[in-house]
Amino acid sequence: MAVSLDRFRPMVERDIPAVLALERSVFRVPWTEEMLREEVAAPGRTYLVVDGDVGVTAYGGLMVLDTEAHIMTIAVDESHRRDRLATHLLLTLIDVALDNGAQHLTLELRVSNEAALRLYQKFGFAPVGIRPRYYADEDALVMWAVDAAGPEYRRTLDRIREEIA
Numbered sequence: 001m002a003v004s005l006d007r008f009r010p011m012v013e014r015d016i017p018a019v020l021a022l023e024r025s026v027f028r029v030p031w032t033e034e035m036l037r038e039e040v041a042a043p044g045r046t047y048l049v050v051d052g053d054v055g056v057t058a059y060g061g062l063m064v065l066d067t068e069a070h071i072m073t074i075a076v077d078e079s080h081r082r083d084r085l086a087t088h089l090l091l092t093l094i095d096v097a098l099d100n101g102a103q104h105l106t107l108e109l110r111v112s113n114e115a116a117l118r119l120y121q122k123f124g125f126a127p128v129g130i131r132p133r134y135y136a137d138e139d140a141l142v143m144w145a146v147d148a149a150g151p152e153y154r155r156t157l158d159r160i161r162e163e164i165a
């Protein structure tokens, strides 16, 4: 069942229990309530949620530090995968990053996370290195999208927007 994008909004503190439930259902090592509280209140952060009929169906977060923006997390409930919720979340987070002066985008993911790898490749991220044991039980692949404020990256975003229009 498709989720209406009217349900796409900034995350606030009272969303934490629902986001925590999503975290726990999606990630092997979920963020804790304390981490979520700190993140939502921290400077330079943007967190967005997609409301489900019950709870939160998807969420994603961004940190902008000067000219660099870091995709902090993105998670979609199992029952709504491939509905392009992650695509919508990423497009919006990247718009926020560019509006706030970011020129380069970065993130990391588990080396085994094929779905996330494909998603980020689609968004023009390229692997630049490995962080050994970044996660307790696995290495992280570090990816960057450089010159994200430039015309070539704008075309990448436009192509994605056209695809989902």
Ligand SMILES: CC(C)(COP(=O)(O)OP(=O)(O)OC[C@H]1O[C@@H](n2cnc3c(N)ncnc32)[C@H](O)[C@@H]1OP(=O)(O)O)[C@@H](O)C(=O)NCCC(=O)NCCS
Pocket: 026, 027, 073, 074, 075, 076, 077, 080, 081, 082, 083, 084, 085, 086, 087, 088, 108, 109, 110, 113, 114, 115, 116, 118, 119, 120, 122
């Ligand atoms: C990765 C994740 C966020 C993708 O969310 P989603 O809403 O299903 O993704 P979208 O529908 O927007 O898909 C966008 C693109 O990502 C890629 N993709 C997404 N899921 C994929 C999968 N299971 N296998 C291969 N490619 C996949 C595809 O390129 C897809 O484009 P397409 O549908 O035109 O082929 C979701 O699978 C998830 O929450 N996984 C668990 C949490 C996680 O790993 N988060 C990332 C942490 S770094």
